[in-house]
Amino acid sequence: MPVEVKMPALSPTMEEGKLAKWLVKEGDEVSSGDVLAEIETDKATMEFEAVDEGKVGKLVVPEGTDGVKVGTVIAIMAGEDEDVSEASSSPEPAPQAKADEQPAKEKPKAKKGGAPKVEEPEKDLKADESKADKASEKDDKAELETGTTQLGSDIKPAKSDEVPHGVNMKTATVREALRDAMAEEMRRDERVFIMGEEVAEYQGAYKVTQGLLEEFGPKRVIDTPITEYGFAGIGTGAAMGGLRPIVEFMTFNFAMQAIDHIINSAAKTNYMSGGQMRCPVVFRGPNGAAARVAAQHSQNYGPWYASVPGLVVIAPYDASDAKGLLKAAIRSEDPVVFLENELVYGRSFELPELDDHVLPIGKARIVREGTSVTIVSYSIGVGVSLEAAEKLAGEGIEVEVVDLRTLRPLDKATVLESLKKTNRMVVVEEGFPVCSIASEIITICMEEGFDDLDAPVLRVCDEDVPLPYAANLEKAALIDVDRVIAAVKKVCYR
Amino acid sequence: MSNAEPSPSEIAEREEDFALHSLAEKHAADRRYKASKEELLHFYEQMLLIRRFEEKAGQLYGLGLIGGFCHLYIGQEAVAVGLQSALKGGLDSVITGYRDHGHMLAYGIDPKVIMAELTGRHSGISKGKGGSMHMFSVEHGFYGGHGIVGAQVPLGSGLAFAHKYREDGGVTLAYFGDGAANQGQVYESFNMASLWKLPIIFVIENNQYAMGTAVSRSSAETHFYRRGTAFRIPGMQVNGMDVLEVRKAAEIAIEHVRGGNGPVLMELNTYRYRGHSMSDPAKYRTREEVQGVREKRDPIEHAKTELMEMGVAEASLKEIDKRVRASVGQAADFAESSPEPDASELYTDVLVETY
Numbered sequence: 001m002p003v004e005v006k007m008p009a010l011s012p013t014m015e016e017g018k019l020a021k022w023l024v025k026e027g028d029e030v031s032s033g034d035v036l037a038e039i040e041t042d043k044a045t046m047e048f049e050a051v052d053e054g055k056v057g058k059l060v061v062p063e064g065t066d067g068v069k070v071g072t073v074i075a076i077m078a079g080e081d082e083d084v085s086e087a088s089s090s091p092e093p094a095p096q097a098k099a100d101e102q103p104a105k106e107k108p109k110a111k112k113g114g115a116p117k118v119e120e121p122e123k124d125l126k127a128d129e130s131k132a133d134k135a136s137e138k139d140d141k142a143e144l145e146t147g148t149t150q151l152g153s154d155i156k157p158a159k160s161d162e163v164p165h166g167v168n169m170k171t172a173t174v175r176e177a178l179r180d181a182m183a184e185e186m187r188r189d190e191r192v193f194i195m196g197e198e199v200a201e202y203q204g205a206y207k208v209t210q211g212l213l214e215e216f217g218p219k220r221v222i223d224t225p226i227t228e229y230g231f232a233g234i235g236t237g238a239a240m241g242g243l244r245p246i247v248e249f250m251t252f253n254f255a256m257q258a259i260d261h262i263i264n265s266a267a268k269t270n271y272m273s274g275g276q277m278r279c280p281v282v283f284r285g286p287n288g289a290a291a292r293v294a295a296q297h298s299q300n301y302g303p304w305y306a307s308v309p310g311l312v313v314i315a316p317y318d319a320s321d322a323k324g325l326l327k328a329a330i331r332s333e334d335p336v337v338f339l340e341n342e343l344v345y346g347r348s349f350e351l352p353e354l355d356d357h358v359l360p361i362g363k364a365r366i367v368r369e370g371t372s373v374t375i376v377s378y379s380i381g382v383g384v385s386l387e388a389a390e391k392l393a394g395e396g397i398e399v400e401v402v403d404l405r406t407l408r409p410l411d412k413a414t415v416l417e418s419l420k421k422t423n424r425m426v427v428v429e430e431g432f433p434v435c436s437i438a439s440e441i442i443t444i445c446m447e448e449g450f451d452d453l454d455a456p457v458l459r460v461c462d463e464d465v466p467l468p469y470a471a472n473l474e475k476a477a478l479i480d481v482d483r484v485i486a487a488v489k490k491v492c493y494r
Numbered sequence: 495m496s497n498a499e500p501s502p503s504e505i506a507e508r509e510e511d512f513a514l515h516s517l518a519e520k521h522a523a524d525r526r527y528k529a530s531k532e533e534l535l536h537f538y539e540q541m542l543l544i545r546r547f548e549e550k551a552g553q554l555y556g557l558g559l560i561g562g563f564c565h566l567y568i569g570q571e572a573v574a575v576g577l578q579s580a581l582k583g584g585l586d587s588v589i590t591g592y593r594d595h596g597h598m599l600a601y602g603i604d605p606k607v608i609m610a611e612l613t614g615r616h617s618g619i620s621k622g623k624g625g626s627m628h629m630f631s632v633e634h635g636f637y638g639g640h641g642i643v644g645a646q647v648p649l650g651s652g653l654a655f656a657h658k659y660r661e662d663g664g665v666t667l668a669y670f671g672d673g674a675a676n677q678g679q680v681y682e683s684f685n686m687a688s689l690w691k692l693p694i695i696f697v698i699e700n701n702q703y704a705m706g707t708a709v710s711r712s713s714a715e716t717h718f719y720r721r722g723t724a725f726r727i728p729g730m731q732v733n734g735m736d737v738l739e740v741r742k743a744a745e746i747a748i749e750h751v752r753g754g755n756g757p758v759l760m761e762l763n764t765y766r767y768r769g770h771s772m773s774d775p776a777k778y779r780t781r782e783e784v785q786g787v788r789e790k791r792d793p794i795e796h797a798k799t800e801l802m803e804m805g806v807a808e809a810s811l812k813e814i815d816k817r818v819r820a821s822v823g824q825a826a827d828f829a830e831s832s833p834e835p836d837a838s839e840l841y842t843d844v845l846v847e848t849y
């Protein structure tokens with residue numbers, strides 16, 4: 001029985017990739033583990049292995065094809081003794097055989113209820129190959145949809161007035177912007193170095209440090225063992241000793257191992273020493289939910305760090321802010337926690353072509369102007385807010401979106417000014433609701449903006465549960481555009 | 495230095511007869527478990543089940559049915575099967591990291607509920623809420639399934655603490671990787687476990703890499719079995735690609751630990767054939783290296799050859815293969831067709847009690 005080989009998802013976030021190279025040809029016998037093809041994703045080139053032995057029947061997608069969607073049939077394998085096990089285990093499956101009694105088969109999944117199409121896998125493989133193509137693509141896409149899909153956004157923030165007039169803009173991903181920020185600061189200042197897990201030879205677990213080892217060598221781009229507590233302490237100590245360390249955490253979930261040094265050693269030193277001993281270290285890495293990685297790998301630590309005096313906490317959204325604020329963070333005399341987001345690394349934005357693009361820490365940015373209501377957000381929540389704002393504009397609600405960018409010190413003035421203008425506010429935060437940044441913004445509005453309020457400030461946060469793995473529960477747990485729209489309408493009494 | 499002080503060579507001699515070497519010596523004298531044909535057939539089937547299960551999981555990942563991180567155990571099967579076969583079911587405890595499917599299968603836990611957890615369905619062993627990295631079966635004494643590198647080592651020591659406290663005679667196996675072996679909490683655990691003579695075997699699954707980092711690039715001491723020395727924990731170095739050698743080592747270690755003599759540190763040399771997780775650019779090692787281990791040291795092929803030497807017919811091995819494939823196929827079908835968790839499950843299990 002022929003088996004379809006489909007474009008694999010080689011990472012939690014991969015939706016399409018390039019079929020760079022076939023390493024087998026039609027008619028080849030392959031065994032399990034043989035590399036069939038090289039596939040390029042946005043993060044890396046990966047080898048795609050055969051799972052079973054068999055003969056390569058047909059290479060459906062030619063090599064060099066770009067943008068092959070996950071789930072597309074890329075080759076057909078003629079199975080070997082594939083049917084042996086099936087024939088003997090259940091010769092003629094009764095029509096209402098229980099699902100778990102059915103034989104192993106690479107059959108298309110029976111989706112949307114109704115009669116499952118179990119029989120004749122060959123038929124839908126050949127006969128309606130071309131027509132079925134589009135439909136099955138859609139189906140596979142639906143299968144892949146996760147809770148983090150709803151955090152996606154195509155709408156770009158309005159151009160910031162911090163960027164001088166007439167400056168050339170280029171398109172860059174957040175990943176590139178961060179890398180460039182580090183490279184530029186390392187060129188500028190000998191004291192700057194980066195350390196972390198897989199930052200050097202591997203080029204970064206999320207490829208943010210790509211190329212740095214090559215340019216700066218192993219003295220300044222340092223692979224550490226998996227010892228967060230230890231290397232965060234070493235980074236902190238090196239900063240006390242006069243260097244400018246950038247400590248990368250593979251994700252901020254793992255910084256929990258190191259949080260003692262971030263808070264007890266880095267944040268409090270300047271104060272305890274009466275200003276004698278500084279600690280100019282940057283702790284950076286991805287923060288917040290990623291696709292289907294479940295509770296221990298999906299948390300927004302923004303509110304945790306933002307609660308600690310002595311720290312600067314930055315959580316940018318677009319490429320320009322990522323670059324300009326990371327450069328500022330590296331130059332800062334204070335310890336900075338710099339929270340990135342894995343789901344945003346690959347997004348493209350306009351980036352000013354300036355020799356030295358440094359932005360002020362502690363300033364929020366209005367990424368969309370409006371008059372009816374203010375949404376305050378940061379990091380990935382900004383994209384969701386912009387999507388909601390666009391939809392609401394169609395209904396005559398003009399939303400102003402404020403991107404906090406820095407969580408500590410918080411730019412109260414910009415928040416309160418916007419409130420004064422719109423008199424209504426919603427806070428959008430991809431994170432737990434309790435003791436959140438949203439809680440803080442709401443407090444500020446109560447304490448200092450009460451007279452400007454025409455409605456209670458509402459928050460749209462993730463559900464108050466550890467992040468579940470199951471796709472449907474993940475969707476239910478994370479913020480989405482609809483929830484933002486509902487909250488905005490509520491504060492507008494519409 | 496006064497004459498009463500021992501000379502350096504005398505110190506070295508004392509180190510020599512130090513009990514730290516006793517288990518390794520015992521193992522060296524008798525390295526492999528003498529399995530009956532039936533026993534070896536059983537180990538073979540368990541290892542094959544893990545292999546086929548993991549291959550299927552890889553396929554389902556490629557189809558988008560499994561998401562997030564998914565770490566396969568392919569190549570390391572002999573470790574979990576050899577060690578866990580020596581445990582007392584219903585008494586002893588096991589804990590590991592995120593590369594946990596094999597350890598659960600080695601317990602004989604139904605592949606269906608494991609696969610259904612991987613696809614995030616309600617009949618998964620964690621009701622679809624945990625996924626690949628976070629699976630548990632308290633019923634079997636399997637305490638997870640932990641996503642944070644190194645966390646399982648003190649947790650395992652705590653499980654051992656509970657065995658000792660309850661005086662139930664149980665022991666704990668705490669598995670962790672060569673990369674995890676560098677975490678500070680590992681050494682804090684070593685000290686307390688040795689100090690308090692906790693019934694625990696620290697099992698380092700040295701598969702030579704932590705993601706893209708080869709052992710020699712992350713570890714000052716690459717002979718992990720020696721790392722307990724400073725805490726007076728005896729070490730054992732074991733070929734993790736030979737299920738019978740693993741089983742024998744397990745028996746020696748368990749006897750020591752169950753006898754109230756405190757912890758054992760066991761390093762199992764093994765290899766993972768697949769990427770660290772499903773996304774792995776595989777640039778840190780050569781294809782030839784992987785292929786070489788596959789061809790020369792594969793634990794399943796090894797057992798197969800041995801079985802044939804024992805007179806098992808090729809046909810009966812084929813029969814096992816068929817059975818295993820059928821069971822994995824059923825698990826996959828079950829995992830695909832089982833419904834997603836009910837929406838209300840989002841809010842259950844956060845706390846046990848209501849307040």
Ligand SMILES: Cc1ncc(C[n+]2csc(CCOP(=O)(O)OP(=O)(O)O)c2C)c(N)n1
Nearest residue numbers: 254593641642643671672673674703704705
């Ligand atoms: C504290 C912590 N840091 C980093 C990670 C990311 N991470 C997951 S697995 C892994 C490599 C672990 O390697 P090893 O301990 O050798 O186990 P193996 O994967 O080889 O089984 C890393 C760095 C993590 N999960 N937890």
Ligand SMILES: [Mg+2]
Nearest residue numbers: 671672703704
């Ligand atoms: Mg390892």
